Amino acid sequence: MTELDLDGDDVQSDAVDELPDELVDESEGDGKLTAEDVQDVLLYTLDWSVQSLLDRIGRTFDINPAFQRRDAWNAERKSRYIESLMLGLPVPQVVLAEDKHSKRFIVLDGKQRLVTMKQFGAPDGQFRAFRLRKLNFLEQLNGKKFDQIQKSSETAEWAESFLNQPVRTIVVRNWGKTEVLYEVFRRLNQGSLPLSPQELRQALFPGEFSTWINETSANSSAIQRARRLKREDFRMRDAELLLRSIAFQEAIESYDGNLREFLDRMCENGNANWASRREEYQKHAAATEKSIERTEMIFGAGNTFLRYIDGEHPEYVRRFNVAVFDLMCMVLSSPEVTDSIVEDHRDTFKHRFEELCLRDTEFSDALKSTTKTPRATARRIISFGRAVEEETGLSLSVVRRAETLIAHAPKH
Structure with missing residues (x-):
């Protein structure tokens, strides 16, 4: 199993000479939505256990494994999130949208949290394992991966607590136009780090071309x-x-x-x-x-x-x-x-x-x-x-x- 090397800053560091954008054209929207477009949108909540989420991530929860190379969290931030789940501390909700054409869910908010759960609790060839580090309360788990915690009689209770922890999800249903999801996506990110609509586009239009765009740009020094x-x-x-x-x-x-x-x-x-x-x-x-x-x-x-x-x-x-x-x-x-x-x-x-x-x-x-x-x-x-x-x-x-x-x- 390949282990992530995630030392460094809390989020991915860009080059020191990165320039801000002079123009933000796509994320401004095109002003075509009306009240009628959004008034039929339905929201409902589900509480899934972490174990249930682990079974769905990468299957009914559509997360392209290539997303991992664009990881925004390092091991310390991942570890704090896992510790919160083990202790039952409050964590942000996950926001999903039902795909009208399949039985999958589009992740609108919480992709990094879901990837972190999967990497820790059910790593495989696509979701790579990591060790916990710099925990605030469960210091005895520092340096350990999930399988080590689960197999030890001294720490197994924390693995069980992690798997049984409920995570609140909000599901968007009956959203009609894709513009509605872009609008939800923008509003979710107001007041926080502005995200490119490209991340949502990758979820809305999965396929070989979209994956190729992701991988080719990630490998392009130019x-x-x-x-x-x-x-x-x-x-x-x-x-x-x-x-x-x-x-x-x-x-x-x-x-x-x-x-x-x-x-x-x-x-x-x-x-x-x-x-x-x-x-x-x-x-x-x-x-x-x-x-x-x-x-x-x-x-x-x-x-x-x-x-x-x-x-x-x-x-x-x-x-x-x-x-x-x-x-x-x-x-x-x-x-x-x-x-x-x-x-x-x-x-x-x-x-x-x-x-x-x-x-x-x-x-x-x-x-x-x-x-x-x-x-x-x-x-x-x-x-x-x-x-x-x-x-x-x-x-x-x-x-x-x-x-x-x-x-x-x-x-x-």
Whole structure:
């Protein structure tokens, strides 16, 4: 049995130079829900014993084992939670949603707690065991795994107490639209660490494509550099970044401004078509990484995916700008662009981007407000894409695709 090495901070540490987000587009919601959409939602409570939960985790409770590599808790925090269960101390409730199409439950809140229970009480090849450490009250259990505690006559009572402890769960039923679950998810996380909707998307749309997005982004040093992460992100911001890049490469012409639905649809289509289109999705991922490398070549690693602003001394805003990420990935992954072209023109590409930020009001506005609209999305790609065309003499297919998008986009 592999044992977790979980020394370190209370939660996963990102790189010291991680940048805050300048734009938070998807988690703002799209304002399409009404009172009628939510008034039929039903809630009911269930108290399951830990033993019952252990039997369900990974089966009817849909938790992808790949979630573990994005573990947010270290062994000390896991141990405190297990100690609370053993002693019957209050613990937060788990929030689930009934899946309308299967007999499984979607975990809306409490995934880390469920994973911790499983890793401790019923570890296997997917849920790896850990030893208790730094307990406040049950110091005699420090350094022990569950099977050791259970087999010892001196400590077996605590193993039994753990298994029999009831855990309150709230189940959401009759939720109708997936937008309802996103709204519940957002409200659960108000006032706490903001979580990416990507974690919920992974639960709503399980499949080989979704798993591949998770694993590929977790293993991509380029995506983590772009997002200023030290390792795979437990908030799944790296996974969402890869997904949106692939979605725009796949179907930018069909983007209608509802980013959440656009990304959901990409997951649905990707899962459905994985067997026949796997290689194409992998090419999109490779193109994403290549575009990140080319952006680094142009701007230097410190100034990638930032907005440039005027002032006494013009400078790059020290906040990650996902709109800049989108346009660089699209333009620099256009099939007509090569490494040698970027290397030959990197200074002029940088200069033209800065000029657009400072002199083109429509372009600069598309990087800082209403960035989800089809017109803003198309406009920033077209503006920078045409600058690249003028410098190189190329005709970029991505510019034509963005022009198709803007031709069908509403004027407002």
